[in-house]
Amino acid sequence: MKFRQKTSEDRIQRAFIKLLSEQSFQQLTVQNIITKAGVARGPFYRYYLDKFDLLNRCEDQLTHESDYIFRQYRRPDLARIAAHPTNDAFFKLMEYLYQNRQIVITLINCSASDLWRKIHDLVAVAIGTHATDQIDQNFEITPDLARELLVQNVMTLLKYWLTQPTVITPTGAYQVFIKSRTLSPVDLAQELAANKPVSRLD
Numbered sequence: 001m002k003f004r005q006k007t008s009e010d011r012i013q014r015a016f017i018k019l020l021s022e023q024s025f026q027q028l029t030v031q032n033i034i035t036k037a038g039v040a041r042g043p044f045y046r047y048y049l050d051k052f053d054l055l056n057r058c059e060d061q062l063t064h065e066s067d068y069i070f071r072q073y074r075r076p077d078l079a080r081i082a083a084h085p086t087n088d089a090f091f092k093l094m095e096y097l098y099q100n101r102q103i104v105i106t107l108i109n110c111s112a113s114d115l116w117r118k119i120h121d122l123v124a125v126a127i128g129t130h131a132t133d134q135i136d137q138n139f140e141i142t143p144d145l146a147r148e149l150l151v152q153n154v155m156t157l158l159k160y161w162l163t164q165p166t167v168i169t170p171t172g173a174y175q176v177f178i179k180s181r182t183l184s185p186v187d188l189a190q191e192l193a194a195n196k197p198v199s200r201l202d
Contacts, residue, residue, distance in 0.1 A: 070093070120155050
């Protein structure tokens, strides 16, 4: 989310995110937000219907940029993911989320926010059906289920990475992402049993 400088709308959004990191969405009022932003009530209602509309607009800024990344860069093939991430959509997404980490975390932790589902849906569209083409037809698993398992794996990795106290760079996280593509649940269970982490995101 890229905030422009010194506009009422920007001050409102900054104040909203700051307050949301300190208290629950349910506790927040429009008065709290405009007081923190240092703007009058009129400018708030010029841009937003209410605090729910403000929340949705903040989410949309993040999801629209994420959607642009998936349209602008190479659609990732999780079965044959590139070792060099320069033009890979997932690497670019990681860079963007890293740059906006505090905002993303604040919205993830907000019970009223739908941001993570929206990003989930973008990832699902980006993966499409081609990543499940190699599934052995002898297994009783549908392409829809296979895709959802892949999406959940990606989302779990992204959330775990972003919410660590010390976050590694997108390049480091992308290398873990590549490694995770080659590990089956059996591999992960064996690594856990051996108490030897394959890679670290913290």
